[in-house]
Amino acid sequence: MIWLLLTVFTPLAGALLLAALPRVTLAGWLNLALCALSLVGALGLAIEVLLHGSLAGDSFRVDAFNVYLVVLTAFVGLTTAIFSRPYMYYVHSEEKRVGRNGMRLYHSMYQGFLFTMLLALTTDNLGILWVAVEGATLATVLLVSLYRTPAAIEAAWKYFILCGVGIAQALFGTVALYFAAQHVLPAGANGLSWSTLYAIAPQLEPRVMVVAFVFLLVGYGTKVGLVPLHSWLPDAHSEGPTPMSAVLSGLLLNVALYAVVRMKMLTDAALVHSSAPQLAGHLLMGFGLLTFLVGAISLHKRRDIKRLFSYSSIEHMGLMTFGFGVGGPLATFAALLHMLVHSLTKSSIFISVGHATHIAHSQRIERIRGLIRTQPAVGWSLLLGVVAIAGFPPFGIFTSEFLLLVATMQAWPWLTPLLVLGLLVALAGLFRAVQPMVFGAAPVGQYPVRANMLPVILQLAMVLVLGIAIPGVLAHWLDQATLLISGRPLL
């Protein structure tokens, strides 16, 4: 319990504290320290769950499924904070794109964002989940417009409107869910508690549940970046500060997908005796596959490096959604693993991209050249990150994508060629852009920048380890989560 409070409420306290703190250098360090404290809490929580099984209380629930996402969120929050301290200081003092108040806003909202993410993950109340996910939009929307350029303001406006409207659909779905629950539960019971709902799910009216799920899927799916509601994602990623892109891709998309999966669990349980028990899974598969293919094709002919990688995020989120849609232990395990490795890899890529844009003084792909000559550390980390994200062995994404392909072959064999084709198209799109950026001739007068590559090395090393041999503890964890979601363990 104490660990949970430490994990979730450290960022909240931090957000308030950093909002009041005018010293830019100190704020950067404090931001880092708060993230570290939150990670300590998350690790404590994980050990507690490992030893005693899931924790559940009045308003929170920590089980095998969300505890690993909590640790992942706190960890990526910390590594991005390590990167963000010198990066944002450079933006503030050298480029002078952000003033003192802007920096205060940035640090405060960084913590505020982490708070909403952790709250969304640990709460048991579906209403609070909605409030937290909406809160995450509000916390990040001002960060997207931090640079105050017309393009940044446009991106933030789009992000705000599209996510606001999308997430409103999720609230309607939540109301419908609550409505269905009220007809089954005795008066006074908490009809928004996920645990309560899951226990009585088979009694919930299937037709109302279908309506609720469709609204919830559209709502949270907007935040996952599912096609056709994905257009906010590249804009928000490319116009906001780079650390923001790293946490948006690494964390926000995961949390939104987490919400979708929780809803799918409820819907599956409610539809067990109806005429279409797999409806939720089929919807996820359809949207996931469409998102995956559109993302993969969109990787071609990009001119902005951050837009390139945000389309890659769309592609991977589509793949995960597809995986959860296929269902069954193997696909679920693969999707869970994919969530983990994608987060780690993508946030490390955005960190390398941040340094690369500082070296080239541009986000335009054609102006970023010869990184490996100018600054080998950045060049190599970008290259290795892209190798990992494209799904080459021995990195972890290869493992998860391979498992997913195998699962697809078992359940839906005729969809496998589409998946393989999408992966190849994505691979080509990525390397076409990245090869000249890394190996091309460096323009004259391009100098290395100060870069802290520790987070990248750490994250890529973890992805590598996950690709070669998943540690027993972690495999057990993921297997518990698989058991929870699909009803059967894999191992």
Next chain:
Amino acid sequence: MNFSALPLLDQAVLVLSAMALFSAFALLAQSRLLSAIHVFAWQGALVAAVAALTGAASGDVNLYISAAITFVLKVLLIPWMLHRLVRRLALERQADPLPYPALTLLAGAAIVVFADWVAAPVAQFEHSATRNVIAISLAIVLLGMLTMVVRRQALAQVLGFMAIENGLFLAAVASTHGMPLVVELGVAFDVLVAMVLFGVFFLQIKDSIDTLDIDRLSQLASSVEQDEDTEPPR
């Protein structure tokens, strides 16, 4: 359905909801910003009245609190903030006519039919008044979305956004006698923060682009694909 057979309270709720639906149409077609803000305030008042009536029927204190929050937020505070923004940005006289009024209103009517169809499964275990209110609230939500799609004025889009919130609140009140209070408070807080952010945005958009016409906010999609000298920010 025989409306006169329903209890008086249900009839009142139905009438108020129907008026809220009408105000959603008014919001869709009203081209003057100030009048649109007033329509929005009226819609908020209607929704708050539905909550208060439902509270009176069930004796649930939470519903009174929700109704009070809604009244303060949607009838007083947000319209006042919007009024101030309109005056500050000197938009009082600006009209933003609908591009295709007949087509848009027909689409609105189609949305109402669709909402009625979606709410059909509710009918079997709920009396018909609730089913109708759920259909109406869904229609208000979707009409709010339509408003956001067809209107080009940023402020009109915000009104659509807030109308969506009204529809959601109506759905929660009518179908479930309100969500738990903590959720209502969280939602109200989010709406308030969103409104403050909208205000900040208007000033930023006005500063950098010098108009609140959303059609001007279409540089991103094109600038990335065209070669321009302006440097996209990092």
